[in-house]
Amino acid sequence: METASFLQNAWFLLIGVLLAGYSVLDGFDLGIGVLFPFLAKTEDEKRSLLGAIGPVWDGNEVWLLAGGGALFAAFPAAYATVFSGFYLALMLVLFALILRAVSLEFRAHDTARKGLWEAVFVASSFLPALLFGVALGNVVAGVPLDARGEYAGTFFTLLRPWPLAVGVLGLCVFLLHGSAYAALKTEGPIRERARRAAKVLAGLVFAALFAAFLLVLVLFPHMLDRAPSWLMGNAVCLFCVAFLIVLKKGRDGWALFFSSAVFVGLWGVIGAIHYPNLVRATDPTLSLTVANASSSPLALKIMLVIALVGMPLVVGYTVFAYRVFKGKSRPGAVGY
Amino acid sequence: MDAVFLARLQFGFIAGFHFLFPPTTLGLSFVVLVLETLYLRTKNEAYKKLSAYLVKVLGTVFVMGVATGISLEFAFGNNWAAYSRAVGDIFGAPLAAEAVFSFFLESVFLGILVFGRDRVRPKTYRLSAFLVFLGAHLSGLWILIANSWMQTPAGFRMEGGRAVLDDFLKAAFNPSTVVRYVHTILGGWMTGALVALAIAAWLVLKGRSADKAALLMKPALAIFAVAAVLQLGSGHAHSVQVTRTQPEKMAAFEALWETADGAPFTVFGIPDEKNERTLFAVRVPRMLSVLVHFDPNGRVLGLNEFPKEDRPPVLLPFASYHLMILLGLAFIALGAAGWWLLARDKLLSSRGFLKLLIMAVPLPYVANELGWIAAEVGRQPWAVYKVLRTSEAASAVVPAGNILFSLVLFTLIYALIAVVGLKVVLRTIRSGPDGAAPGTPKGAA
Numbered sequence: 209m210e211t212a213s214f215l216q217n218a219w220f221l222l223i224g225v226l227l228a229g230y231s232v233l234d235g236f237d238l239g240i241g242v243l244f245p246f247l248a249k250t251e252d253e254k255r256s257l258l259g260a261i262g263p264v265w266d267g268n269e270v271w272l273l274a275g276g277g278a279l280f281a282a283f284p285a286a287y288a289t290v291f292s293g294f295y296l297a298l299m300l301v302l303f304a305l306i307l308r309a310v311s312l313e314f315r316a317h318d319t320a321r322k323g324l325w326e327a328v329f330v331a332s333s334f335l336p337a338l339l340f341g342v343a344l345g346n347v348v349a350g351v352p353l354d355a356r357g358e359y360a361g362t363f364f365t366l367l368r369p370w371p372l373a374v375g376v377l378g379l380c381v382f383l384l385h386g387s388a389y390a391a392l393k394t395e396g397p398i399r400e401r402a403r404r405a406a407k408v409l410a411g412l413v414f415a416a417l418f419a420a421f422l423l424v425l426v427l428f429p430h431m432l433d434r435a436p437s438w439l440m441g442n443a444v445c446l447f448c449v450a451f452l453i454v455l456k457k458g459r460d461g462w463a464l465f466f467s468s469a470v471f472v473g474l475w476g477v478i479g480a481i482h483y484p485n486l487v488r489a490t491d492p493t494l495s496l497t498v499a500n501a502s503s504s505p506l507a508l509k510i511m512l513v514i515a516l517v518g519m520p521l522v523v524g525y526t527v528f529a530y531r532v533f534k535g536k537s538r539p540g541a542v543g544y
Numbered sequence: 545m546d547a548v549f550l551a552r553l554q555f556g557f558i559a560g561f562h563f564l565f566p567p568t569t570l571g572l573s574f575v576v577l578v579l580e581t582l583y584l585r586t587k588n589e590a591y592k593k594l595s596a597y598l599v600k601v602l603g604t605v606f607v608m609g610v611a612t613g614i615s616l617e618f619a620f621g622n623n624w625a626a627y628s629r630a631v632g633d634i635f636g637a638p639l640a641a642e643a644v645f646s647f648f649l650e651s652v653f654l655g656i657l658v659f660g661r662d663r664v665r666p667k668t669y670r671l672s673a674f675l676v677f678l679g680a681h682l683s684g685l686w687i688l689i690a691n692s693w694m695q696t697p698a699g700f701r702m703e704g705g706r707a708v709l710d711d712f713l714k715a716a717f718n719p720s721t722v723v724r725y726v727h728t729i730l731g732g733w734m735t736g737a738l739v740a741l742a743i744a745a746w747l748v749l750k751g752r753s754a755d756k757a758a759l760l761m762k763p764a765l766a767i768f769a770v771a772a773v774l775q776l777g778s779g780h781a782h783s784v785q786v787t788r789t790q791p792e793k794m795a796a797f798e799a800l801w802e803t804a805d806g807a808p809f810t811v812f813g814i815p816d817e818k819n820e821r822t823l824f825a826v827r828v829p830r831m832l833s834v835l836v837h838f839d840p841n842g843r844v845l846g847l848n849e850f851p852k853e854d855r856p857p858v859l860l861p862f863a864s865y866h867l868m869i870l871l872g873l874a875f876i877a878l879g880a881a882g883w884w885l886l887a888r889d890k891l892l893s894s895r896g897f898l899k900l901l902i903m904a905v906p907l908p909y910v911a912n913e914l915g916w917i918a919a920e921v922g923r924q925p926w927a928v929y930k931v932l933r934t935s936e937a938a939s940a941v942v943p944a945g946n947i948l949f950s951l952v953l954f955t956l957i958y959a960l961i962a963v964v965g966l967k968v969v970l971r972t973i974r975s976g977p978d979g980a981a982p983g984t985p986k987g988a989a
Contacts, residue, residue: 262655262659263655263656263658263659263660264652264655266607266610266651266654266655267648267651267652267655269610269651270643270647270648270651273614273617273643273647274640274643274644274647274648276617276618277617277636277639277640277641277642277643277644278640280617280620280621280628280632280635280636280639280640281632281636281637281639281640282636282640284628284629284632284633284636285629285632287620287621287628287632287636288621288625288626288628288629288632288939289625290621291618291620291621291622291625291628292621292622292623292625292939292940292941292942293941295622295939295941295942295946295950296946296949296950298618298622299622299946299949299950299953302614302615302618303953303957305611305614306611306612306614306615306957306961307611307957309607309608309610309611309614310607310608310611310961310964310965312607313603313604313607313608313968314964314965314968317604317968317971317972318964318967318968318971356940358625358940358941359941360941503632503633503636503709504633504708504709506708506709506710506712507633507634507636507637507708507709510637510709510712511636511637511640511641514637514640514641514644514645515640515644518641518644518645518648519644522644522648522649522652525648525649525652525653525675526648526652529652529653529655529656532656532660532663532664533655533659533660533663
């Protein structure tokens with residue numbers, strides 16, 4: 209196997225950082241989207257809850273575009289294989305993302321069809337929250353690739369047990385994270401509902417983690433031979449426990465911190481299992497790796513400069529924006 | 545139908561639909577920035593109300609632009625996997641840079657514009673307006689860098705069928721980047737400014753917030769009129785560049801079948817590609833040579849110079865290029881007429897002209913789309929000019945049926961977005977800068 213260069217490894221890491229950033233940021237608004245009907249019952253409650261994500265969801269979603277763009281630029285062969293290979297599944301994600309983006313805007317202004325746009329918002333939050341995990345589970349578990357690196361499976365290849373388990377695990381963590389953010393940003397009945405949901409969801413995350421782990425034991429024992437993944441896996445369990453403890457104490461900010469940590473930890477597990485693969489092939493000699501699927505060193509270097517100049521700025525003004533909108537969201541306070 | 549054709553149809557459709565929104569954002573963010581600056585300078589609350597009013601429109605348009613823009617990033621991998629593998633080394637970086645340098649900037653600060661008026665100081669608010677303006681314009685730069693590289697690729701070498709980056713600056717600022725950028729941005733300014741102008745005209749006609757409408761009209765008209773005049777220059781420079789770097793594209797624009805010293809400009813005609821002639825042609829002798837070479841005897845290459853398999857289609861680029869120029873001239877006339885009326889203090893009382901401004905709103909959108917049709921169909925048969933054929937750029941593993949299926953869904957979803965989005969924007973406009981119109985029940989707006 210070719211050995212990977214520093215730049216190739218750096219981009220493996222950076223794409224992981226972008227995707228983890230996406231999970232932590234857009235994760236809570238996806239989660240709130242799915243939990244919406246359970247958390248908010250009255251119009252005022254709905255407006256509070258939407259006001260909590262209204263000013264920020266769009267910037268959050270850009271992390272996905274940045275991650276996708278980085279994958280395209282750094283590892284075009286992997287980007288091409290996944291996006292053309294998982295065509296129908298990714299189209300579902302895409303249509304959901306499109307409808308989700310307009311649903312909030314249309315709900316606020318197309319008042320005659322509020323209920324419809326709420327339903328669209330919920331459904332279009334649910335689909336990506338589930339399918340991101342399924343897609344990730346597939347590239348980690350391995351999919352059939354041919355000698356040109358093209359996907360050789362079908363739509364149904366993607367629906368195997370372990371990728372589905374990863375999808376469910378991802379969904380549970382999105383919901384956990386969403387409930388934590390909802391608790392932090394709201395008060396009264398919504399906050400109580402969010403806290404109750406968070407308790408149940410922490411249990412579900414545990415169960416999903418355990419199920420995914422059992423499936424790994426049976427199906428992919430090779431995933432267990434890496435120490436960092438064990439370490440990260442245990443850390444994720446600890447973060448879940450810590451989440452429950454701080455939740456019980458009413459420390460909503462810390463709960464959000466630990467649900468974020470769960471996400472970051474899970475990305476650590478995935479990275480540790482998956483490296484140096486980008487798309488694992490059923491026949492491991494055909495796998496797309498950081499070494500064989502990357503752009504040229506010059507392109508990677510230019511991209512690294514772009515990332516190192518740009519991302520600190522992004523983090524800086526994102527923090528600024530969150531501070532502008534800090535505090536509890538109240539109906540009508542930010543335009544919903 | 546074959547997969548490549550469907551993939552092209554789909555890309556043309558989703559890119560064309562998406563491009564309804566960015567020009568509006570470019571122009572409206574400019575108008576909002578001007579209004580915020582005037583507000584800071586004059587402390588006139590009317591500017592603040594006008595800006596808040598247009599920010600609502602901008603917010604909705606921006607969200608639709610984001611929603612429909614995601615599809616494009618997906619499309620290169622979904623439908624054009626062979627393209628992505630072949631040129632990802634160069635083409636991917638500007639797309640990633642666009643997200644890093646502009647999408648974040650635009651969306652974070654648009655959040656502050658739409659939701660944070662009372663949460664930040666006026667100067668911070670104006671800065672946010674500037675950063676949204678900057679983000680929109682940087683976004684345009686990066687995506688046009690990517691597009692221009694497909695038209696006039698530079699700064700790379702070929703290795704085993706893959707383009708490999710040699711020189712980033714040469715690739716980014718290839719021969720068509722700057723002129724294409726200026727041309728596209730000016731088109732956006734005209735589009736957004738005309739939207740603002742039409743809104744002001746509508747308020748005047750309805751007799752609502754007339755004082756504010758008058759305040760809005762001046763900067764919007766200034767941007768529109770100046771951009772329309774500048775566009776003539778940028779369009780000219782763009783044509784000169786195309787003649788130099790993609791001569792077969794200019795030959796298609798002009799339906800110039802044979803190379804000529806002192807080539808005519810075809811004002812009207814119907815290209816007959818099969819027989820390589822132009823029916824009902826109305827030509828100005830030597831005009832094309834004058835335009836592109838400043839020399840009545842200058843040589844302009846005709847389609848006959850190029851093998852048939854390397855020629856672009858003629859009818860569509862010819863028609864869209866000429867209609868675009870016609871519209872461009874009409875915009876100059878519209879801007880000049882507005883200026884003339886304004887200078888004589890008759891603008892607000894010229895009801896016919898105000899109605900004309902409203903009816904003209906679709907035209908810049910049409911011109912923007914026509915420009916892209918001319919540029920992209922004129923690039924055929926290449927995905928990347930003389931590097932990669934479109935027929936070799938599509939995904940190998942995606943069957944035509946899947947593309948057709950997604951195309952149908954795109955059509956349905958985009959139709960829904962178009963209808964509801966237009967309704968929402970019109971509703972926002974109808975609410976006026978001072979809230980609901982008299983007689984409207986409270987809370988309806």
